[in-house]
Every structure is written in C-alpha cells, then in structure tokens.
C-alpha cells in the first residue's frame with residue numbers, strides 16, 4: 001500500500017493527445033495507458049487479439065509517437081519536479097519545448113527537476129516516444145560485439161537492448177506488437193521542504209520480539225528542518241530532522257513485543273502491521289509482515305538442498321509462474337489481477353514466481369500477495385536472451401535494481417530475488433556464445449554481478465539466487481536436466497516430447513518451471529475466432545499458438561494416450577484433460593519425494609491474451625481443467641497413486657504439508673467399465689507433519705482386464721480426495737456411453753445448482769457454460785448411478801439475464 005497525497009501536486013494522468021510523429025494518425029489517449037489500446041478505442045487499428053489482426057498492427061511499433069497535453073500553473077518557483085515511472089521506454093519529455101528528461105528504462109522512476117522549464121499560466125508537456133524497434137536496432141549496431149536474442153521467443157528483433165518487458169517483443173505465448181505507453185505515475189510535484197525518496201525496512205527477530213529497522217531517505221534541495229512522523233501499528237513518534245541538501249537517511253528501530261507472525265497461505269495467519277512515514281504533505285504506507293526467511297542449500301548425498309524455511313518451519317512451495325496480467329497495459333485492472341491471484345490461493349498455492357520476462361509488478365500487486373499469503377519468487381527482468389555489458393547498460397541496470405529493490409523489499413511476500421530467467425541456458429543457444437563462450441560468459445557475469453551487488457547494497461538481508469534455473473552459486477551447469485541441486489526447469493516432457501512417465505525419471509530439489517500446453521477454452525476461442533475457424537489447424541487457430549510445433553505436440557500427445565476426439569470442442573476439452581494429467585503426474589511424484597524435493601511451480605498460471613498455452617487459467621481468469629486438478633493435487637494433505645519403477649506395483653503416497661500429524665483412511669476399488677465398483681483394499685495410516693509416506697502398495701496384477709482402479713480417502717483434519725488409475729493408456733480401454741444427465745436450478749443468489757448423474761462410468765466429467773463463471777468442482781469422475789451436485793457461480797450475468805446454458809463433456813463422449 002503506497003499512497004502519495006500532496007497539496008503541491010499536478011496530477012498529469014488523464015487525457016492527452018496522441019499523434020504519430022509523421023502526423024498521419026491522431027487521437028486521444030488516457031494515461032496511464034498504452035498506445036495500441038488508444039488506437040483501438042479510436043478505431044484506428046483492429047482488435048489485435050482477434051483473428052490474425054496482430055499482423056495488421058505491426059506498423060504501430062515502427063513509428064515514433066507523441067503524447068501532449070496542457071496544464072496551468074499559478075505559482076512558479078524554483079522547486080518543481082516531474083515524477084514519472086513505468087515510462088515505456090525510449091522517450092524524451094519536453095516541457096514547453098525544453099527537454100527535461102531523456103528516459104530509456106521502463107523499470108525506473110525518474111524525478112527530474114523541471115523548475116527552469118515551467119512558466120506561469122499555461123504549459124505544454126510533450127513525450128516523444130522513439131520506436132522501440134528502431135531503438136533496439138540502433139543500440140545493437142553500437143555494441144562492441146553482437147549480443148544475440150532468442151528469435152523464437154522474440155520475433156521482433158533486439159528486445160534485449162532495451163529495459164522493457166522482454167515479452168513485449170513476442171514470446172512463445174504472447175503476441176508480438178511491442179507495446180508502448182506510460183503505465184505508472186505521471187505528475188508534477190513541488191519540493192517544498194523535503195520529499196521521501198525511499199523507505200526501506202528490515203527485521204531482526206530477537207528473544208524479546210522483533211526489531212523493525214526503518215531507513216527513510218529524504219531528499220531536499222536546500223538544508224531544512226522537517227517534522228517526520230513514523231508509526232508502526234499503534235507505536236507513533238515525531239522526529240524533527242535536519243535535512244541537508246541532497247539525500248539524508250533517517251533511521252529508526254521499532255520494537256514489537258509479542259509479534260504476530262506472517263505466514264504463507266495454508267501455514268498460518270497473514271498478520272500485517274502498517275508502517276506510516278509522514279512528512280507535512282506526503283504520506284507513505286508500507287505493509288509489514290513479521291517473518292523470517294531462509295533458503296536452505298546445505299549439501300547432502302544427492303547434491304544440495306533447495307528449501308525455504310519461514311519462521312523456522314520448512315515450507316513446501318506449491319505454485320505456478322506469473323507472467324504479465326495482459327499483453328496491453330490498458331486492459332489490466334486491479335480487480336482482474338486480484339481474481340487471478342485469488343484463484344492461485346484457492347487452488348492451494350502458496351507461491352508464485354514473478355517471471356523475468358515481464359514487469360516488476362505494481363505495489364498493490366505485492367500488497368495482495370502479502371494479504372493472500374502468496375510467497376513471491378521475484379526474478380529480475382532479464383529473460384532467455386544475452387544482454388549488453390557496456391558501462392551505460394550496466395549503470396542503467398544498477399539504477400533499476402536499486403529502485404525496484406528499495407521499493408519492494410519491505411513486502412513479506414517476497415522471499416527470494418533471482419538474477420534472471422534462463423540466461424545461463426541462453427549461453428548455449430546461439431552460435432556466437434558457442435564459438436566464444438569466454439566472452440559471453442564474462443559478459444553475463446558482469447551483468448549478474450551488477451544485479452547482485454545492487455541488490456545487496458539496497459537490501460543486505462535479501463535472499464539472492466543467481467538465475468532460474470541454477471544448480472548453485474557460480475555453477476553454470478545444465479539445470480534443465482541435472483536434478484541434484486538448485487532449482488530446475490524441467491521441459492523434457494513438453495519441449496523434448498517425452499512421455500508423462502518421464503516426469504518420474506528425475507528427482508528435483510525444487511522445480512520452478514515445467515509445463516504442458518492446452519488449447520484455451522471454447523468461450524475464449526469464440527472471442528477471437530469465427531465459426532468457420534473452428535478447426536484445430538485453421539489459420540486463425542494456428543495464429544493463436546505461438547510455440548512452434550505446439551499444436552502438433554498437443555495432437556501427437558493425444559495419439560499417445562487417447563482416441564482422437566470427434567470434434568473441435570472435444571479436442572479443446574481433451575487437450576485440457578491431458579495438460580492436467582501431465583502436470584498432475586509431475587507434481588504428485590515430486591511431492592511424494594518431500595523433503596528431498598521442496599517445491600513445484602508449474603509453468604504458467606495466467607495468459608496475456610487468448611492463446612493456446614501452458615496456463616491453467618484462461619485469459620479472463622476462468623479455470624481450465626488443470627486449475628481444478630491443481631486444487632486437488634496441491635491440497636495440503638493428499639494421496640497420490642505412483643506407479644513403481646518395476647512396472648508391477650502402484651504405491652499410494654500420502655503427503656502432509658500441515659503442522660499436525662494426520663490419520664488417513666483410504667478405500668481402493670476395482671471399477672469395471674460399466675461403472676460398478678468392487679472393494680479391493682482398505683488402509684489407514686498416519687502421515688507425520690511435513691512429511692510424505694507410503695500408505696499402501698497394490699499389485700497392478702490385481703486390476704482385472706477391462707477395469708481401472710479408483711479410490712477415495714478422508715484425513716483426520718477433514719481433507720478428502722479421490723482418484724483413478726488406468727493400468728495402460730486410456731485409448732486401450734473400451735469405454736461405454738456414460739449416460740450423463742444434468743438438471744439445473746437457479747438459486748436466489750444467482751448461482752446455479754447443477755446435478756450431474758451418470759448411468760455408467762464417466763471419467764473427467766467437465767461442465768462448460770456459455771457465461772464465464774466458477775464451479776464448486778469440475779473435471780471429476782462418476783460411477784454408475786452416482787449423482788454430484790455442483791454450484792456454478794457466474795462471474796457476470798448473461799446479457800439477456802437468461803439462465804446460463806451448460807454443456808457437459810466426458811472422456812468417452814469426446815471420442816464419438
């Protein structure tokens with residue numbers, strides 16, 4: 001929570017005029033905002049998310065653009081500055097034709113003094129955006145040697161030259177349109193006495209409680225005495241500070257007795273204290289959560305550990321990777337992001353990784369994570385490319401890191417700062433570093449060292465991890481395949497076309513990326529495609545797949561495990577089922593390795609536009625099949641069936657991430673393909689706190705031909721679950737019609753109660769409606785005669801207020 005209130009401020013957000021530098025295009029644009037959205041609103045471009053319109057809007061980023069507005073000021077004296085952040089990216093700001101700022105880093109905050117350029121009465125402010133495409137090209141040409149970038153991820157060239165979100169240049173899930181605009185604060189502020197430059201905190205947990213060390217950096221143009229109020233909760237004090245010209249750091253230590261601790265979701269409360277820093281006309285608020293964080297990397301027989309210890313307790317991290325909330329800033333909102341993050345927590349996640357190809361998110365994003373108990377693995381914004389190591393570039397990075405770390409380091413949710421995404425791997429992806437590894441490795445180390453040094457200077461207690469993935473500090477090994485230490489990105493199943501079983505061939509310490517794609521849901525497909533496009537390889541559908549070979553991989557995997565679906569919508573459904581199965585296979589096995597493995601973050605939580613991707617949430621926030629399964633396979637207490645290496649047995653593995661021991665009762669049945677269950681085994685056992693253990697082993701030979709295994713369990717803490725196991729592949733079984741029927745009743749709340757009944761065996765029963773919404777459960781199995789009641793909560797009302805229409809899928813009917 002950061003708020004700035006000042007009587008001496010001219011807020012410049014709101015309406016500006018937008019003109020292409022050649023004068024050919026003109027409209028208005030609302031700030032904060034992005035240029036493409038403004039052009040779309042003015043009908044100057046088609047919706048880039050529909051059809052193949054992405055191709056038709058490429059000209060936008062090739063232009064220079066000019067934003068301009070007027071404002072009046074009555075009192076001009078020597079103390080005004082421009083406060084601007086998230087300016088995207090290479091831009092010059094003019095005030096009454098005088099250049100007052102030359103910016104080239106979307107991740108910095110700029111506060112130039114503009115007093116000399118201001119005039120009494122009317123003023124004109126103009127921002128000249130230089131085309132990122134041309135700026136990238138010019139900077140690449142000036143490099144002492146060529147600096148390669150990933151052409152697959154970045155179809156728009158040279159994005160690595162610019163400090164702006166790398167996925168703006170395209171990605172294997174993003175459209176490539178190089179957006180530009182101004183996404184943060186834009187205001188003129190008067191520097192009356194002093195202003196707050198930074199508020200940085202750190203905490204020391206001691207016997208008598210917690211010491212919260214607060215360092216406030218004040219900035220003044222001239223020496224002055226200012227009253228500064230500091231408060232933490234009810235503890236408030238006033239200090240009269242003599243500030244010198246330039247920066248002055250004021251330090252204070254609050255003692256919190258009987259501290260209420262902040263815990264990750266599922267492990268305890270998210271107690272928060274409010275820290276307030278007040279100058280006469282400025283108030284800064286920070287949310288403080290009291291907690292300790294350690295990253296354990298002790299050596300052991302397998303290599304070395306990778307585990308987070310929060311408040312003295314090792315926490316298994318369950319989560320996913322976060323990419324930007326939308327490809328276009330103007331389409332983002334706090335509500336939409338809150339919905340996505342709440343979905344993460346509802347699926348029993350306790351960590352997200354803010355991936356290095358997007359943004360350092362806004363303050364409110366981390367406030368939400370603090371409140372929700374979502375730990376944040378925070379990457380620095382470098383991804384999949386190599387980067388310049390020239391002095392000017394490194395100096396720019398140093399300032400970016402300094403600003404971002406000081407801005408964010410108070411958040412209890414942020415538990416780790418990571419140098420980049422996949423830059424060590426990138427050293428092996430291009431011919432230049434393969435031919436001259438020394439040069440590029442040294443260049444990489446200069447960048448990585450710059451980031452580390454700036455981080456430690458800004459927040460000495462912050463936990464630093466050099467890169468994701470990394471096998472260790474100063475270890476440049478292959479963390480895509482070596483599983484003994486560090487964090488791992490395991491992509492062999494998707495990118496190397498290995499079978500789902502292959503997830504069980506590795507024993508990661510912490511898997512921070514692994515993923516499997518699906519098509520986005522039908523409602524979302526309908527938002528960008530017409531009826532004629534509804535074919536898995538139509539040009540429009542292929543256009544909404546950005547990973548080369550992605551659709552072939554999805555279809556090929558279906559051949560491996562299923563009978564080919566009979567229609568486009570069934571293909572979409574089955575693609576989501578197999579995605580969910582892939583990720584479930586990995587997570588269940590890796591959780592069973594606890595405490596050898598202490599985290600799994602799948603790739604990826606969300607989407608930036610409507611596209612086939614690895615996400616578990618559709619663009620717009622609806623849950624794909626994977627997200628419903630994630631809620632189960634991430635449940636703090638769960639049971640999973642893990643096939644043994646011998647091919648003969650199936651082990652039921654219990655895992656318990658809670659702080660209490662639990663007793664688990666489980667029943668295993670043989671299920672005929674007619675949907676009739678026959679009890680096979682019952683078992684009960686204890687699973688200790690923070691442990692995994694085998695509850696029961698079943699011989700695969702106990703499963704008759706033409707049957708599968710199903711089970712259910714209940715734990716002493718009330719958590720329940722169910723599942724099935726097919727001995728071979730689904731396509732080998734002669735499933736029969738499930739005879740699914742649904743009855744719906746609209747409740748006074750506007751929710752819909754849906755009764756789903758099967759007359760035979762129904763696997764992966766999935767409800768889909770014509771209006772977006774959430775189901776109390778979805779993608780479940782039914783046996784013959786079983787009825788399940790589901791509550792559907794629409795996220796918005798249908799236009800004509802009619803009852804939502806439902807469509808129901810199951811495995812057998814997807815084939816026919």
Ligand code: BMA
Pocket residue numbers: 171172173384421422489513603
């Ligand atoms: C990982 C990520 C992204 C990418 C994903 C899927 O390596 O870091 O770069 O989108 O793979 O290929």
